[in-house]
Amino acid sequence: MNEKRQYERIDTAYTALYCSYCGVRAAKIKDLSKSGAALVFKDEIDAATGDNATIHFYSRDTGTLVAKANCHIVRVFSDDGKMGIGIHFDQENKGVDVVMDFLETQQDNTLS
Secondary structure (H helix, E strand, C coil): CCCCCCCCCEECCCEEEEEECCEEEEEEEEEECCCEEEEECCCCCCCCCCCEEEEEEEECCCCEEEEEEEEEEEEEEEECCEEEEEEEECCCCHHHHHHHHHHHHHHHHHHC
16 A cells, blocks of 8 residues: 655654543544644544544653644544544644654654
8 A cells, every 4th residue: 555645654652632622632642744643542532534623742751732733633543442533734833843843852862
């Protein structure tokens, strides 16, 4: 199968807050790129393709908000029995660039 993604995906161990009309839920960021992400939830959430949301990216290391980004759901899937969603960021988003830079810095620090 040919990869159709415009940007490289980065696997992460980070979490984010998923904020939508149904409330706020923590989610594991399975992978992230400049155009979107895959989020996995501990429990099922009320989400459907086309729903809009805001993702807040936090650093446990610093205890601070790294960035936030508006997005919409492009797919709902199952990941080892847990609910997951694929999101697409609504526009070129400086918040996503900040998160990608943060992740690269964290990876560089781990390798040092």
